[in-house]
Amino acid sequence: MIDVLVIGGGNAALCAALMAREAGASVLLLESAPREWRGGNSQHTRNLRCMHDGPQDVLVDAYPEEEYWQDLLKVTGGVTDEHLARLVIRASSKCRPWMQKHGVRFQPPLSGALHVARTNAFFMGGGKALVNAYYRSAEARGVQIRYDTPVDAIELDSGRFVAARSGAQRFEARACVLAAGGFESNRQWLREAWGQNERGEWPADNFLIRGTRFNEGVLLRFMIDAGADAIGDPSQSHCVAIDARAPLYDGGICTRIDCVSLGVVLNRDAKRFYDEGEDFWPKRYAIWGRLVAQQPGQIGYSIIDANAIGRFMPPVFPGEIADTLPELARKLKLPESTFVETISAYNAACRVGTFDHTALDDCRTENLLPPKTHWARPIDTPPFYGYALRPGITFTYLGLRVNDKAQVHFGGRPSENLFVAGEMMAGNVLGKGYTAGVGMSIGTAFGRIAGAEAARVVTQQTGVCRAEA
Template identity: 80%
Template sequence: MAPDGNHPPADVLVIGGGNAALCAALMAREAGASVLLVESAPRAWRGGNSMHVRNLRCMHDAPQDVLIEAYTEEEYWQDLLKVTGGLTDEALARLVIRHSAGCRPWMRRHGVHFQPPLSGALHVARTNAFFMGGGKALVNAYYRSAEALGVRVRYDTPIERLELDGDRFVAAITSTGERIAARSCVMACGGFESNLAWQREAWGQNERGEWPAENFLVRGTRFNQGVLLRHMLEEAGVDSIGDPTQAHCVAIDARAPLYDGGICTRIDCVSLGLVVNREAARFYDEGEDFWPKRYAIWGRLVAHQPGQIAYSIIDQKAIGRFMPPVFDGTRADTLEDLARQLGLDVPTFMKTVNDYNAACRVGTFDHTALDDCHTEGLAPPKTHWARPLDTAPFYAYPLRPGITFTYLGLKVDESAAVRFGGRASANLFVAGEMMAGNVLGKGYTAGVGMSIGTAFGRIAGVGAARACGHRHPGFDQESRAMRPVPRAASTTTPSIHPTQEVDHAATH
């Protein structure tokens, strides 16, 4: 951008337009820095995947307005440790957890409102704060606040590469070749989930000769193509983290659109029935744990099934116990007719259902607890909420892998600084999906993506402003109130490098 009287060079350039980018822009502006935010999408599609979010996972030691009971740091950490299978940096994870405890007053000051969860919303009233109006309302509130504070915003401005001087940021280059200089920079422009060619390359061909990624759907934005991410990983020499096939990957309705289906396409009745592949066989424990801790493994599970298709089967007893998806399920008065409508082999399907029904040991059913309804002598088992499918009508929902965001990204420390050969850049920072793999090596639990984006977006914005000589006293005071991160006590599992051999079938 050529400097002129109306548009002088900014102190801080923020690349991206979703939650993490907006948090960074707001914090840098609050600190006194001039800020330019560039968003690749048109204004009508601004916000990235944040348009589709609903809630934020929050640590709290006592009940707080919309949050009931308590959700301590240690419980949050144990939940995260379990879903990632240890593939997380404990120091950075605990940093996110602690920041989640204090961010909501700041969010409110910028126009974000919270509400109690709706009935059936993943049973997370104790752990997650829901946004009134959802992610679109959050994004709009942040943009209004940013513009009121003097943050300049440009839409339709994808960044393809950076101009660097060693490990220092100098300028960003747009897709049209425009050069935008700034004194510091925050990258928060998402992963590569929308780039279907890169997904195909990462997943490759399976033993059946299929290219699994060809059957993936993208739950969120079409604009997260990963162009800048790939430039940083392959040309800029940054330290990287994560496996390119690991992602927040949910089982969604196979009838969903390729992009931007959002939360309404998710199928939440998996734990209330059974799931079969196109060969009419079960392949995983539908009742392994609470749905908020398991819903994000099911997309990956389906990705490993023939044709990347599966079917969630329930009976009338499940109706009213889960959030209805946007599309009606296939309905039948008999299980045989249901199988025929789905194109499944009827005898095989009936054997699968009959074996499951016979194995059910029904105790006291309680879908809000880890109840004692389980199977015996069945492989795979169903650990909780196992009840026979015996009450007509019966319903089925077709499932495909739905990618939300990818975990391959840039390695960071507590400052959110980009690292080059183990050295932290003095003026280049990263937040959101581009670095979420530091905390999420695999797996997911509801709302933690927003926790990561909010924490590191705010940290990156403060760091970028500080690199220009501006301090944020309020945030410095907030950070001092947090206990130090216990690096010496860390039990972190070593990070997976993108080129390292990994077990793509591991999911929990």
């Protein structure tokens, strides 16, 4: 019998597998995707949000625990477990040497990401390189890996893990870590979560999936139906406004439209609907998918002029370009008169002070609803640009309730040998909202905890701690 079974193939699963193996346990990892698509949503990540009390190689300045906590508190609106959140924050200050031991490399942030130079450590080669490094390390240490093995059921005995099933295959283990992701690629579940709006629309029908197509939530649904304690709102997710022309799955980071704070965003009626300058983009980019999802037709349009060019990470696909605002409205198929009226009203309301996109500057609007709090400058310098936006779901927040040992709970009681990490429990920390890099912080912290705790259970059961092969 295997000691520790890890179900999943992304960052959290790999951290769990490596920690359990380091502790001497034999480990089998089951990844639902084929080898070429391994890694789940982790392959699309770029960085890790890190607490640090002083400069550390690629991290400048300091980012202390309390500031990190306040940033998380603000974006979640208080819908978070402070004890578990602070556990993640503290763990983020200690994990990088361990990551580097397993082949992960870091680099200074590129231009276009300088707002997070102090708070986030960027992976050399991005998430795909991180995933590949972990898989190489796992294979070298004797972790067994099975691809194309989606788990559809768990055998339980009074909350205790017995075995996992993948079709006709059955996998027994002394302990198990669940890290199989959320349900973002399950369209029917998204429909159930979002329901039908007052316009008779099913918003989820217009969602694009930024992440992996393999996260259908089969294991999450099974566990909830089996009596595991759930946490989180199924409609809450990491939901970003992305290019409306992005692919249905796996568009990743390159589909994001990052010029929102430099202009205005309109709905299909050519009306503004939210403050584009509320806060720095890394703290607000993940609210815009949900905002667009609440608009008619689940579509929005980011409008900028020539003054914004060069100040944001350019999108993969060029936007619509026009020499006049009426021409841009026609190209975007928006009502021309309302479009021009909305932009004109915004321009007239701008009170331009000292523009500084690296600070919460004093460029704002007056007597305009919704306001634009920072970086408000008239959109009056041709050419003008427009980008159509759709909601892009990265991962969902509905998950399993845990404690600080990453244990799955049944009726409030923690399981002896069943643990969970990553997206399947992120809702304990992320009730809503997001800030750049915190998903990787949660996955890394709880993946490592789950792996270590699973190995500890094995040692208690067998009295043996095998050395790594």
